[in-house]
Amino acid sequence: MxxxxxxxxxxxxxxxxxxxxxxxxxxxxxxxxxxxxxxxxxxxxxxxxxxxxxxxxxxxxxxxxxxxxxxxxxxxxxxxxxxxxxxxxxxxxxxxxxxxxxxxxxxxxxxxxxxxxxxxxxxxxxxxxxxxxxxxxxxxxxxxxxxMEPFGNAVHTALVEDLTGKTVFVSGVGPIGAMAIQIAKVSGAALVIASEIKEYRKSLAIANGADIVIDPTKEDVEKRVMELTDGNGVDVFLEMSGSPEALKQGLKVTTNGGTVSILGLYGRDIPINVDELLTFKGIRAFGITGRKMFETWYVADKLLKHKKVDLSKxxxxxxxxxxxxxxxxxxxxxxxxxxxxxx
Known part of the structure; x- marks a missing residue:
């Protein structure tokens, strides 16, 4: 063969x-x-x-x-x-x-x-x-x-939290980040904000349903997100980029008591202020690897079977x-x- x-x-x-x-x-x-x-x-x-x-x-x-x-x-x-x-x-x-x-x-x-x-x-x-x-x-x-396998990564990352009526921030819009945007929208998120620096992937974010796309090289992410959320910050932060700076920005704009779900890989130690960005804010943080076997697969299969997510995008x-x-x-x-x- x-x-x-x-x-x-x-x-x-x-x-x-x-x-x-x-x-x-x-x-x-x-x-x-x-x-x-x-x-x-x-x-x-x-x-x-x-x-x-x-x-x-x-x-x-x-x-x-x-x-x-x-x-x-x-x-x-x-x-x-x-x-x-x-x-x-x-x-x-x-x-x-x-x-x-x-x-x-x-x-x-x-x-x-x-x-x-x-x-x-x-x-x-x-x-x-x-x-x-x-x-x-x-x-x-x-x-x-x-x-289905990377789609399962997106399902696992996005659905650590009930997204109904939530504001969601997705940093990094590669294919899995783009899938996560669709999942957030179909799950009832009220507002999905994406952060991406590459032109092609910014268009991918829009095509997959992001309400707002921020380019960190051109805008102040923290200032813009706070404006969009009336100073409250986002309810759920999905970190898909593997960028240390994106992780810090996302933690800063996550509201007190919010949820952080991390799929991105960094390949090295990252210095962050745990007291300020996690502990005192009461953040719930999830490290995501793979897919829950087989809870995630049942969800992913049904979303595709019933055409709730469009992978042609x-x-x-x-x-x-x-x-x-x-x-x-x-x-x-x-x-x-x-x-x-x-x-």
Whole structure:
């Protein structure tokens, strides 16, 4: 089969022929991939940056956002059958640690990740444990089904709080931030303010329903948000950018007793005044990793099945798997939403 492989400890990837997965275990599932989307972490692996160097052990097939059809199942598989239309949770839990055994598989202490720790989905077939397989509603188009995993990130981040009638501030409008804007609006947010510095992503914010978009390089974020909220600040702050300055700005404009949900990754220590920005304001802060398994998936599936969220505003490019290099160029240019590859 064709697969996109990280073959060496250097920049780049290689499209090559590799053996199809063999010897399904009793609880393993073989999936024929129909669509796959490129994640920022795939770009990190391509570039072979410090994170990739610390985590990836070539050779390995990368990719983890995908949809497909079940090709074969192990003898003990119960959750799906051959022919089922599926997507997959990226995080493979161990099922035996205290987190897994207390309904917190998304923060498993022994987590493995598809396309990072085991062979991934940028291939014609992928083998996964049944634990992570999600049977999709038939109404969800394959192009959008491959984006279920990052969409789940947005759902998890946005819905830590009841957003009905709330003012919401989203910092960083990449694809997941744009999804979070749509989720906030459909969940009843009264006002959604976005912060973004890139022109393409500012337009993405507007297209996905942001009421106000602020460019921190051109405006005083704190002053503008306070004006928009009659001096109260926002009820909910969703930090999606990974910018230390955006985090500080967002904490400053979150109202006393408000909620902060952090998906962005910073890669280093960040000095902040915890007393002033968190403790004395009575802030509730949530660190977001992955998706709740499988609470988030039920919500995400229903939102897409009933067309409450429009991912055509997020998926900006659809290409053939053979044109993967163009997909990675688009991702690195920053002038795209989600890039989906068809197989």
């Amino acid at each position: 064709k697969a996109l492989v990280k073959t060496s400890m250097a920049e780049g990837l290689t499209m090559m022929e590799v053996p199809e997965p063999q010897e399904l275990g009793p609880t393993e599932v073989l999936i024929r991939v129909r669509t796959a989307s490129i994640c920022g972490s795939d770009v990190h692996i391509y570039k072979w940056d410090s994170w990739a160097q610390s985590r990836i052990k070539p050779p390995i097939i990368i990719g983890h956002e995908f949809s497909g059809v079940v090709e074969a199942v192990g003898e003990a598989v119960e959750v799906v059958k051959v022919g089922d239309y599926v997507a997959c949770e990226t995080h493979i839990p161990c099922l035996s640690c205290i987190q897994c055994r207390t309904n917190r598989m998304h923060v498993c202490r022994n987590m493995k990740i598809i396309g990072v720790d085991i062979n991934g989905a940028f291939a014609e077939y992928v083998k996964v444990p049944q634990t992570v397989v999600w049977k999709l509603s038939a109404e969800i188009e394959p192009i959008f089904a491959s984006v 997020i998926v900006t490019h659809v290409i053939n798997f053979n044109d993967w290099e163009e997909g990675f160029r688009l991702m690195m240019s920053g002038r795209c939403g989600k890039v989906v590859m068809k197989f």
